[in-house]
Amino acid sequence: MPFLRAPTPTVVYLDADTIALRNLDALFLCDGLCGVMRHSERLNSGVMVLQPQAQLFSDMMSRIEQTPSYTGGDQGFLNAYFSGFAASPLFDPGRGRLLSESWARPPPGNATGGAAARVRMGRLPTEYNADLGLYVLNSNRWMVPEDELFVLHFTLSSFKPWNWWSSWIISGNMERWQALRRRLPGPDTGPSRLLVSTLAAGPWLLFALFMRRTPSLSPCLRNLSFRRGAPGMSGALALERVACMPWVILLAALTSLCLAVGFAVCLVPTQVDPMWGWMLAYEWIAVSFAALFGASLWAVYQWGFGLRQAGNNISSVEGATEAFHTSGTRRDGRLFLAASAGNLWQQTALAFGVTLGLLGILPWWSDVLGLKSFTGRLFSMGAAIAPTTLVVGHLLSSLALSWFHAGLSMVSPASPKLKHPV
Template identity: 30%
Template sequence: MGWPPASAAAAAAILCLGLLASAWAASAAAAAHGPRALAAVQPQPTTHGGLGPRSRHHRHAYAAMMYMGTPRDYEFYVAVRVMMRSLAKLGADADRVLIASADVPSDWVRAMREEDGMRVVIVENLRNPYEGNLGGMNRRFKLTLNKLYAWSLVDYERVVMIDSDNIFLHNTDELFQCGQFCAVFINPCYFHTGLFVLQPSMEVFKSMLHDLEIGRDNSDGADQGFLVGCFPDLLDKPLFHPPENGTKLNGTYRLPLGYQMDASYYYLKLHWHVPCGPNSVITFPSAPWFKPWYWWSWPILPLGLSWHKQRWDDLGYAAEIPVVLIELLMYIAIIAITRLARPQMTKLCYNRRPEKQGALVQGLIKLAAILAMVAAYTIPFFIIPCTVHPIIGWSLYLFGVLAFSSAVINAFLLPPLAVLTAWLGMVGMLFVMAYPWYHDGIARILVVVAYAFCSAPFLWASLVRVIDSLQTMLERDPYFPRLSEPAQETEFSKLF
């Protein structure tokens, strides 16, 4: 295309700097949040049910599990800590136990044991004979059968097994009065294993291991399908009502819906009101990318802010601070360098020979500009720590988009308002969704849809404006001199 070497070098340097800075921030985020290697530990088979020395006097326990090998290991580590600490703040009269696979990082285990007061049980991962039934989700659910280790906690009379994506609103110690197995039906046909009550028994545990060995039928290849097969008649069992005298029941029971409220119920009314039982525990079984701890879940899901408030009170955000500062400095550097290099970038865009600007070249330049705009809105999303506070996360995202968009605007000489129309639309959408005085979730959805409908013409007009601007730039007569050639004074060039 005949671009001047000096200008091309300047533009290449700017683009390389942006890419390197993005990769640097992403790698820093991974280093801060990714699981660190743990020396290989091969637990002896006899330790399957071992709890080690007992350092408590409780007869009951809340238990959760943690295993490695998914893309979201760190997120679930933070979620488990927040959930277990919330149980302590609610005055739970029970131990808090973590069933951890042997490859969980040692510093995570130490923090949960020493700082959070959990009892950590190290176990071998149970082999999943149904791995072929999991499809594309096998990395996420392959090791969920580790929940069966809850039956090996025979030091306790009752155990409440819980997933890390639960939010406890009230003390639920009355669950320890339930029978040998109790669970909630949030689906008309299958109970949910995000929370269930059990009576530990080595006999039951060994029977379940035998069922795994023979490959008994499993509807989903994970823990829920396996346990539904173990207790197929739970739907016909009576509903659990805790005895007032505090005695324990025997048998199997259905738990009221209020012990495992799907978060989707909340968004219909924007408050909790399940009349058939206590409104005690919220769960997030669907939409795995909208768990409450992700910064982008708020204000899309209002409960995210409540979860982060709880984390702020209990754990803080010390782990994310270095990555946040690195990103902030990176964005400031991009804006500063872009402004300083603008004269060179302007020459890069204008100094072309008309005979080399064919339709294919013009199309490629337009495509490059559109892809650069998409990248400007995409890159900041992926380099922000996933579990940072929503206010910080959205602020970093918007500032990052502004920084990358400024580079695109100056590189392709685009109209700033047209490029930033989507940015302004996002800011408005955040305010619309975060508005706290909606009567119910339906009204909120309708307002969001109306806002999106009204914004669509502006987004389309901005895209047309960007394309027109690119076309005008490409068709403009090249009367600007190259850096290595003397300027040619003409009457027509004075118009420019």
């Protein structure tokens, strides 16, 4: 608390996560210690008015090791040191009187004694510390008229106005902070434009490289067909082998999505403009999810090829390959199917597109429905999770089965009829 040693007669202290909405000159009428109560008996140190005193500062420093702090920081210490603050009278600077002229009774005592017992204290009105956390929890309603607010305090955990993801909850009030930031003189302290441009172009470059490599992957998936060979594993047994695949695929998809989201959030600079932040996050989530879940599909493909090698003749049963175009006939109770590589890639692109689209719109259902409150956002997103999971689960499970049976259709490298996948 070095400001306590400053020669200024009166100091108005504002936390870094606050912004002044109106002129605060009236606060200098406080000739003691003034603050706002966030809870019924707790001083919030985000907005304070005080008169620096060397003796008070020395006394506080001598007690800081022995005085408990429920927050582990300054606010907990101040509440313990000024234990009588909750009993202080309300001080409204708008009345134009000094704090010392507003007392009708002696100041309350402090359990700590010492210099704290001689400090004049007063509680400031709510409009001098508009708590955004309480605003969000109160369905986006202030406890006083909005045009009477003096200080806006962003108290909602990590949803600070400089973090791009905060706009999901505090978009309107966050824009106030962003507008003030743009007006500040001096160089921009946010991420460089070159970094943002590079991150924006990165996913597209990776996609272009993948598309350039795709032709080398296509031959192994061209003219796929289930061919009759020597007696081997029955279709029922093949289906039994893949009965657990939907659950495995859902787990792989969930893991891929969590890793992709975590990677994107860590990669995108926190102080980037919210619009750029969401755009970059969606780009990198999409490319990361495609890479991770694509690796799962390739593993499923190799699994199918391994089973094909183990049992020279694997035929399918009805319903096991819904994604394939059927053009075969029944032989000895087995259904022989044929598929084309083009259809498989089209199905893959469609499944990924629908999946990413549904997951992308999931956080914004409240805006689609016109719900602005925090509770409305949570309930609308929660209600959309179940149908989204069902649709995405069905799409990805069907896609995995298609890749599995694509592997089943390939023959061992010893056979000259079909090539081993690259």
